[in-house]
Amino acid sequence: xSRPQDQQNTALSSAPExxxxxxxxxxxxxxxxxxxxxxxxxxxxxxxxxxxxxxxVSRTIIRKVLQRLEHExxxxxxxxxGAMVAHTSSTQVGQLFEARRCIERAIxxxxxxxxxxxxxxxxxxxxxxxxxxxxxxxxxxxxxLSGELHLxxxxxxxxxxxxxxxRSLVSRCSLAIAQYEMAGHNPCSCEEHNRILDAxxxxxxxQASRLMDEHILQIxxxxxxxxxTADDPPEDIFAALxxxxxxxx
Amino acid sequence: xSRPQDQQNTALSSAPExxxxxxxxxxxxxxxxxxxxxxxxxxxxxxxxxxxxxxxVSRTIIRKVLQRLEHExxxxxxxxxGAMVAHTSSTQVGQLFEARRCIERAIxxxxxxxxxxxxxxxxxxxxxxxxxxxxxxxxxxxxxLSGELHLxxxxxxxxxxxxxxxRSLVSRCSLAIAQYEMAGHNPCSCEEHNRILDAxxxxxxxQASRLMDEHILQIxxxxxxxxxTADDPPEDIFAALxxxxxxxx
DNA sequence: ATCTGAAAAATTGTATACAATCTCAATAAA
DNA sequence: TTTATTGAGATTGTATACAATTTTTCAGAT
Numbered sequence: 001x002s003r004p005q006d007q008q009n010t011a012l013s014s015a016p017e018x019x020x021x022x023x024x025x026x027x028x029x030x031x032x033x034x035x036x037x038x039x040x041x042x043x044x045x046x047x048x049x050x051x052x053x054x055x056x057v058s059r060t061i062i063r064k065v066l067q068r069l070e071h072e073x074x075x076x077x078x079x080x081x082g083a084m085v086a087h088t089s090s091t092q093v094g095q096l097f098e099a100r101r102c103i104e105r106a107i108x109x110x111x112x113x114x115x116x117x118x119x120x121x122x123x124x125x126x127x128x129x130x131x132x133x134x135x136x137x138x139x140x141x142x143x144x145l146s147g148e149l150h151l152x153x154x155x156x157x158x159x160x161x162x163x164x165x166x167r168s169l170v171s172r173c174s175l176a177i178a179q180y181e182m183a184g185h186n187p188c189s190c191e192e193h194n195r196i197l198d199a200x201x202x203x204x205x206x207q208a209s210r211l212m213d214e215h216i217l218q219i220x221x222x223x224x225x226x227x228x229t230a231d232d233p234p235e236d237i238f239a240a241l242x243x244x245x246x247x248x249x
Numbered sequence: 250x251s252r253p254q255d256q257q258n259t260a261l262s263s264a265p266e267x268x269x270x271x272x273x274x275x276x277x278x279x280x281x282x283x284x285x286x287x288x289x290x291x292x293x294x295x296x297x298x299x300x301x302x303x304x305x306v307s308r309t310i311i312r313k314v315l316q317r318l319e320h321e322x323x324x325x326x327x328x329x330x331g332a333m334v335a336h337t338s339s340t341q342v343g344q345l346f347e348a349r350r351c352i353e354r355a356i357x358x359x360x361x362x363x364x365x366x367x368x369x370x371x372x373x374x375x376x377x378x379x380x381x382x383x384x385x386x387x388x389x390x391x392x393x394l395s396g397e398l399h400l401x402x403x404x405x406x407x408x409x410x411x412x413x414x415x416r417s418l419v420s421r422c423s424l425a426i427a428q429y430e431m432a433g434h435n436p437c438s439c440e441e442h443n444r445i446l447d448a449x450x451x452x453x454x455x456q457a458s459r460l461m462d463e464h465i466l467q468i469x470x471x472x473x474x475x476x477x478t479a480d481d482p483p484e485d486i487f488a489a490l491x492x493x494x495x496x497x498x
Numbered sequence: 499a500t501c502t503g504a505a506a507a508a509t510t511g512t513a514t515a516c517a518a519t520c521t522c523a524a525t526a527a528a
Numbered sequence: 529t530t531t532a533t534t535g536a537g538a539t540t541g542t543a544t545a546c547a548a549t550t551t552t553t554c555a556g557a558t
Contacts (some may be wrong), residue, residue: 047538047539047540048539048540049539049540059540063540063541079540079541080539080540080541081539081540082539082540090542
């Protein structure tokens with residue numbers, strides 16, 4: 001229905017850019033970030049054709065990306081019916097936060113004995129950016145940065161498996177928040193984040209893991225169950241997806 | 250190099266079998282079980298062509314299966330270089346068991362308040378089969394059944410996220426064991442399994458989670474680090490893969 | 499004998515063709 | 529009006545063709 005292949009040839013011949021950085025990985029990150037910024041509401045259909053068109057690749061690549069997202073739990077794929085942004089049942093919300101508390105307590109505890117002062121500095125910087133985004137009313141960015149703090153802390157805990165699980169849970173939680181959260185709530189968790197970092201940098205594992213536990217309970221509490229299914233995305237959402245987001249730092 | 254397509258046509262026209270049960274899922278399970286039974290050693294190359302030939306499907310399907318296995322951590326895929334059964338570094342072994350203890354303690358604790366007597370019965374049955382496999386010297390089967398006990402218990406804990414993590418960790422551990430374990434060790438953990446089930450069915454969460462923790466430490470202790478890379482699988486390994494394993498019950 | 503490099507073979511990466519399935523609207527029957 | 533039905537259009541499932549890359553082989557030089 002449009003010119004079949006031209007973009008990837010263009011990229012190949014005209015742009016010699018330093019060692020092609022794996023197209024699928026790039027697309028995956030675009031979509032993943034969009035989810036974390038609540039640009040794609042739960043229930044949104046992700047058509048292979050339209051995504052492929054938006055990014056200038058064939059369905060093969062899109063399929064790979066969607067399968068990865070499915071495995072991380074942020075996308076649902078039904079046989080012969082395609083992919084959509086995952087819904088979260090109220091039962092799942094409870095399980096989600098229970099699992100997060102279990103994992104992130106352990107991560108925080110580990111981090112206390114392994115994290116370097118330099119890493120703490122990077123974490124502080126993330127909180128600062130989150131606060132700044134909030135000041136600038138950029139809610140989507142603040143949300144993503146908040147999630148990113150948990151993700152980066154997880155990477156610093158010295159256990160790649162726990163870190164991977166945390167990644168999956170944090171992004172899944174972000175979707176749940178998008179689905180259930182009241183419109184005009186109070187999203188600021190910067191103060192809590194800073195207190196956790198205080199405890200970590202002082203090496204107080206009990207205190208740090210306790211604060212993290214309470215922090216996650218706090219997030220859970222902010223959610224109020226409201227049955228709501230999101231539908232019909234704005235028409236140009238896929239084209240918008242292909243735009244690069246604001247750089248992280 | 251051989252007849253391109255014939256098998257799937259055969260399946261389509263001659264066998265009307267009740268609602269085709271998703272070919273990729275089926276293949277995934279074959280390979281997954283083979284991994285858990287130590288039929289595929291770490292380092293074994295998994296060629297798309299050969300796997301496709303063995304199962305009578307195109308590379309498309311095999312690719313999907315391999316990507317899923319990669320995401321679960323039991324297969325490594327390197328760009329342009331294909332897939333192989335995952336290696337586990339000694340650092341990872343430590344992280345693996347640390348994560349398992351964290352997750353399975355929580356699972357066991359939850360199970361104590363949720364598991365039904367009937368479910369306990371099914372778990373007992375698994376232990377019984379494991380013991381039987383050991384008696385019959387069928388070590389591969391015993392290994393798989395041992396892992397399956399942990400997997401099924403995880404499903405009974407009422408938290409799908411923790412269950413998913415446990416699944417990934419248990420299979421990953423199985424590979425680590427295949428890679429590191431001494432040849433003539435003592436693999437019997439049936440007694441430990443039964444004691445854990447005793448505690449669970451009596452509803453003693455503290456005791457049960459403590460026993461599970463010790464059990465996993467025990468498995469970890471049994472592993473002795475030995476640098477060893479497995480190579481050259483027997484030639485017909487892929488054909489053997491396509492055979493159905495012994496039914497679970 | 500060993501190393502080097504280039505050609506050949508094998509393997510993976512991606513796009514695409516066609517089949518299978520689902521969606522949905524238009525039509526007909528109740 | 530409501531409910532079935534049917535068929536066109538859209539979407540996904542799978543195989544396959546071809547391109548890109550890696551691996552292997554083998555001649556030729558040192």
